[in-house]
Amino acid sequence: DVKVTQSSRYLVKRTGEKVFLECVQDMDHENMFWYRQDPGLGLRLIYFSYDVKMKEKGDIPEGYSVSREKKERFSLILESASTNQTSMYLCASSFMDRAKTQYFGPGTRLLVL
Amino acid sequence: GESVGLHLPTLSVQEGDNSIINCAYSNSASDYFIWYKQESGKGPQFIIDIRSNMDKRQGQRVTVLLNKTVKHLSLQIAATQPGDSAVYFCAENLGGSNYKLTFGKGTLLTVNP
Numbered sequence: 669d670v671k672v673t674q675s676s677r678y679l680v681k682r683t684g685e686k687v688f689l690e691c692v693q694d695m696d697h698e699n700m701f702w703y704r705q706d707p708g709l710g711l712r713l714i715y716f717s718y719d720v721k722m723k724e725k726g727d728i729p730e731g732y733s734v735s736r737e738k739k740e741r742f743s744l745i746l747e748s749a750s751t752n753q754t755s756m757y758l759c760a761s762s763f764m765d766r767a768k769t770q771y772f773g774p775g776t777r778l779l780v781l
Numbered sequence: 782g783e784s785v786g787l788h789l790p791t792l793s794v795q796e797g798d799n800s801i802i803n804c805a806y807s808n809s810a811s812d813y814f815i816w817y818k819q820e821s822g823k824g825p826q827f828i829i830d831i832r833s834n835m836d837k838r839q840g841q842r843v844t845v846l847l848n849k850t851v852k853h854l855s856l857q858i859a860a861t862q863p864g865d866s867a868v869y870f871c872a873e874n875l876g877g878s879n880y881k882l883t884f885g886k887g888t889l890l891t892v893n894p
Contacts, residue, residue: 772824
C-alpha cells in the first residue's frame, strides 16, 4: 500500500512564526504535491515537485515556499505565518507515468493565532 | 468558476440502499477522472478512476459512469454501509503531461443505520 505521512496532525503557531510542514512517501514516487483544504473552497494546489530540487508553483503559492532535497521528502514552509493560513494542509504523491492518480497523506490541521 | 462541480452537496441514504453521487465538469478536454473518499479527520483516499475512452468502470461495490456528451460523472455505491459515510470528491485531469487535478468541492454522504 502507498503510504504518505505528514509530520504533524495538529499544529498551533503564532502570527509571524516560521512553520515547517513535512511530508514523506515510501513508494518512490517522482511527484509530490502540497494542497490546502478550506470549507467551501475545496482542495487548492500550493506547490508541486516532479523531481529532487525541482518545484513548480500551483494556484496559490503566495506566502509559501517548498523544499525537496530527497525524493521521498517534500517540505512546505510558511516563512511568516498569518491567520489566513489557518487551514488543513494535505500532501500527496504520485508516479511520473501515472501523474494523475495522487495518493494523499492524513493532513495537518494548522491554526495560526 | 469551478470546472468540476456537484449537483448535491449532501446525500442521506439508508444502510443497504444504493447511493449515486453526481459530478459535472465543464472542460471537454479532460481525459481522466478520479473519485476520492474523505472521512472526517483524514486525507482523501483514492476510490476509482476512469479515462475518457471508457464510459463505465467497476470496482468493489463501486461503479463510475462517464457521460461525455453532457459532461457528467457519477459514482454508484452498492449496498451502502455506515463505513461509506464520508465526503466524496470528483477530480478531473486534462491528460497528457499535465499533472494538475481540479477537484470538486465534495458531496457529504450520510448512511443511516
